[in-house]
Structure formats: structure tokens, C-alpha cells
Amino acid sequence: MIKLQNVNKSYQLDDEVIFIALNNINLEIEQGEFTSIIGPSGSGKSTLMHIIGLLDQPTSGLIFINNKDVSKLNDNELSSLRNTFVGFVFQQFNLINKLTVLENILIPTIYTRSKLEFDPIEKARYLLKRFGLETKEKSFPNKISGGQQQRVAIARALIMTPQLILADEPTGNLDTKSGSEILKLLHELHEQEKMTVVIVTHDPNIAATTNRKIEIKDGKIQ
């Protein structure tokens, strides 16, 4: 489903120093896989995830999505793919605090250019109910717990029924109990809905629960 070919990402820190964040990454993720990307802090996990999710562009190398080279796509086309193809889940939840829980979940639906095949509010309410948040619809994100916020973020990632869920340390800001609940939820999505999931983590225990593990260190796959 996704293929990265000789992907490099480097940052020009000043006139002389170039920092290499990703070093010749080759990787392929198949439909229906539950993959973890594991590595120490600063190893380039988030950078890799952002590139897979088309939020960032590689300095060199090719990316194929469903066998289509996306390096030539313009900003509008990339935005559309982010809107419909991927669902992001971040460590810091990244909800918009001045919008209600329901409005946060609806954000992707307002940016879509094709006609929706579902009723956005109905679907958002279905997801809220499924994640045990039906009473929080009108709450603001900073008024609910971290575990609840992350479930809202997952609902938002799911509203457009993406083919791929990218979760960047989704349990990193949570206590153990809420963290394992979130992990369980991601596993449910994978098992029940055959969702393709990539989870970024530095926790070997989490990586151990996935059926595929990619280790990264200093920007290189081990």
C-alpha cells in the first residue's frame, strides 16, 4: 500500500552543517498490517511518520501510495490525500481547544471536496458512542481527561474512513491505564475493521504487541 524508496531527509542547520534525520529509508507497508516503528528519542521516527503521512516531503527518494508516485503531487492533491487516505493520531492529541469535541471530530469533513457518503454528525456521534464519549459531545477538549482526548483524536482520525492510521506515540502523554486502553482500541480497529495501522513508539512493550516491528536508529532502519 505504501512504499518508500531511498528516502532521505536532511536539515541544513547552518552554512556548513547538514543534519541527516533519515538516511536511505526503504520500506513497504502492506494493507492490513499493524506495524510499529520503534527507536530512541531523536532517531527520526516522527520525521518518518510525517513523510509517510504526506505532511512532510523527503529531501530525496520516492514515495508510492497504492503504486502511485506522489512526489509530483501539488499541495492541493497532497491535502486531499491527507484528508481522505490517512488519519493522524498525535502524542499531544492536537485537538483544537476552542472547538467542542464534536466540532473537532468534524474538522476533516469540512475540508473534503468530494461529496460525503455519510452524514458527518451522525457518524461523529456513532464514533463518540463507540468510544464511550457520548456525554462529552459538547465538552471542550481541555475539560476532559487525556485518555478521553486521545479517543476524540482517534474518532477524528476515523471520520473520513482512511485506509491508514498513523499514530505517533499515542500513549506517550497518558498514564498506564489510559495508555493500554488506547492501545487496545487501535488493536480493535485493526482486527475488527482490517485497518492498516502504523504506531510510532519508543516502548518495546508496545512494539511487542504489533505483528511487525521496524527499528530505527540515527535515521537508519536497523
Added chain:
Amino acid sequence: MNHFTFVLKSAIEDFSRNKGRTFLTSLGIVIGVLSVVILIAFGLGLRKYINDQFQSLGSNLIRVVPGQILRSGGFSSTGSMTTIRFDFRDILKLERVKSAEFVIPIVTRSITVSMGKGTEPATLYASTADIFLALNLKAQHGGIFTKNDVDKRSKIAVIGPKIAVKLFGNEDAAIGKNIKIDSQTFKIEGVLEAKGGGGFGGPDLDSFIYMPHTTAQVFNPDKKFYAIIVKSKSDINIETAKQEVKTAMLKRYKEDDFSVIDQAELLGAIESIFGVMNTVLVAIAAVSLVVGGIGIMNIMYVTVTERIKEIGIRRALGARTSDILLQFLVESVALSVLGGLMGLGFAYLIVFFIQNFFPAYIDLNSVVLALGVSSVIGIVFGVFPAKKAANLSPIDAIRSE
């Protein structure tokens, strides 16, 4: 819910959460719109006031006055102090003009009227009996003077209601009483209906004292007239009538010695003065609108900086650059229009109070103008901050703290 209504709704919710900041930001627009709308309301009121004044003077009137009082759309500052004065020969000549219904001479002077111990300044306005018809004057108490009074030089006067009240306490009491002007005694024949007016430098018609011009010759021994009013026949075009009057006058006077004017022309001259005044005032108001716009631009730059993370989140969820541009543009326009609406609201309040003593009013054009101008300002001054927001790179935005 489509994108636009969603964005508009969240912008408005944002403003209601930050009422103080929203108000301060749009203050420039509030003041700008307020002053433009008030100025226009005053202009409209003034125009209406002047129109009403002219209406009350009657229509189809042509005035022949000495000198050049109008020049290319404005009042002439020179030339009105000419030496010529009209006399009875001019009246006779104008009476032969085909389109003239009647011709009346005008003698006017500033005088002091006394009655017992009290004295009052007033304006003497002497003419024929047709003056009441021409100027639409009706007696409220008593009567007016007649052609017979003019022929007999009756020592009578018809006075305005204001001067009547000043001299006699009430209008009724004046009838049949005597007044003295320069040691001459006149009997009051009637008191006229109020015409309004006065103030703003205009003639206070209600303080005029009317008498036959023949009677007034005691104050006007050389029998010259200050002006001549010609009432044209109602079925005749006023321009034709004016041309005929002018031709008749040219037989005796040079072109520069006199002016032939009608209401519309006088009104036009006054309006062109207001036009200049309005342009200056509107320009001043425009400056405050621009200052208001710059205020909005500033706050929008601050907003964009504060919300870089939000922009990154929206981009990660599929927002295009144009979506972000639209979002911030809608916010700046909403902010500006909100200021416009507040300005309009304050203007309504102020005009409401002003209406107690002046007929200022806000018309639909002002409302459209206020909202149009504030939208344009919102767009013009919002577009730079919105462009900045739209052009942020998604990854830098979402990685920002």
C-alpha cells in the same frame, strides 16, 4: 455544515469569548463608520431642511437681484455689492413678459420695532399684496393687506408669529395694536402662520414684518427695490421664463449688473457647498477607517502567530492553503463588519437624539455603504495576515509549540 458557515460560526464564537479584545480591535472601524454615517446623516438632514425651506417659499418663483450672486455652481464672493437698484420701470417691463403670472417688487430693511417700552429687531419686507400668494403666506389671526391697501398706502402691517409673541405675549393679542418703526405708527392687520426656519444663518421668516411697498416709501424715499420676484405661469418651463425675464432686463442693464435665479439654481449652489464640505469630512473619516484597518491587520498577524499550531492541525487533517486563507479572511471581515455594525448602531443612537432638534437621518445607502466599506477594509487588511497563515508549511506549523 459547509466550510464557510463553519468558519464564520467559529470566528463569531471566538469574538464572543474575547469581547474586550474584539471591541478594541474594531474600535477604529467603529469610529470610522460612526463618523461617516453621522456626517452623511447630517448632510441629508441639512439638505432636507433646506429643501423644506425652499418648498415653503413656494414654487415657480424667479428672483431678479442686483449683481452676480451665482457663479459656476457656487456663490460668488465678489460682485454682489453692485450699485444698481431696481425701480418701477423694471416692474412694468417685467409685467409685459409673456410667461410672467405676476411681478412683485421687494423692499427689505433691518429695523427696530417698538411697542410701548419694548423694542425688538426685525426685518421689514415690503411688497404688493401678491407677496402672500407668492410666498405661500397665510394669516392665522386677522387678515393680510390687499391691493387697495397698496394703492391707498395704508399704514398697516402684517407680522410674523414670532415677533408677535415677542411684542405682545401671544399672537391673538397683536391684532389691531399699533407698532412703531422709526417714529412712524402702523396698525397690525394680521399675524401669519408659522413657517419655521431661522437658525443656521437663514432668514427667520416668522420675525418678518410685511407692509405695502407704497407705505414703506417713508423708509425708502428713492423708491428703489432690492429685488423683484416673478412668478411664472405654471404651464411654462422655468428656463423659458428665466430667459424671457433676462431678455427684458438686458434692454436696460448690462449682463453683469443683475442675476436671474430660481430655487433649483440656488439649491444647487448650496448643495455644491455641502458637497465640498462633505468630501473633506468623508476624507477625514476615511483616514480613521484606514487606521482601523491597520489595527485589524495587526491583530490578525497576532492571531496567526498565536494559532500556528491550529493551522498545522488543520493542514494535517486536509485543509488546503485556500481553506486557511479563507478562514482568516472570514475572521478579519467578520471583525471589520462587526465594527461596522457597532458603528452603525452608535450612529443610530446619536442620530435618534439629534432628531430632537435637527432632522438628520440615516438612509439605506448609508447602511449599505457602512457595511460595504467595512467588508472591503476587512478583506484589504486581512489578506496579508491570511496569506501568511496559508503559506506556512504544514510540517513546521504542526511541529511548532
